[in-house]
Amino acid sequence: MGDPANAVSLVKSTGGKKLLRACGKIIEALLNPAPCSHPCLAQRWATALSVYAEGCREVQDGLAIAKLGSSLDILSGGGMGKGILAMLLHQTGAKAKDVIVKLPQPLTFENVVARIYKYGRSQFLHGNHVDPMMRFTDEREYATFLARGALRESVLRWSKYTGDDADKAFQTM
Secondary structure: OHHHHHHHHHHHHHHHHHHHHHHHHHHHHHHOOOOOOOHHHHHHHHHHHHHHHHHHOOOHHHHHHHHHHHHHHHHHHHOOEEEEEEEEHHOOOOOOOOOOOOOOOEEHHHHHHHHHHHHHHHHHHOOOOOOOOOOHHHHHHHHHHHHHHHHHHHHHHHHOOOOOOOOOOOHOO
């Protein structure tokens, strides 16, 4: 485990105080949902975070991509790849055809989401990828990066959100 002093320094240098406050609000909402205006979204975010953490700890790449893709699906409120893509595009201000991976071959947002969700997560969970040697290394890296960013952006937006406590709210907030 890293040095706690370095972690505190990192939090201070990356604007982490806002992130810590937003996460604190999520914890408050989970412990005492009554006064919270968006308890369902707090639960959704916390569940997506938990599944993300499981995906990060997973040893087997196929299971990891299933968990990381599921984290994105939970956070976006469903809609499968389309819901995930809508959330990521809204959060980043990007377009579906924008290239986000340059090497070894250019991949757009929609290509990456399809590789994570449709060809990774869904194919693995539905038993279409049964080769235990099948690699999901790239998809795992993409999913880890995108889910981490989406979780961070979602909790920050949730902490100031005034709209409905609706399942798909993270797609548009």
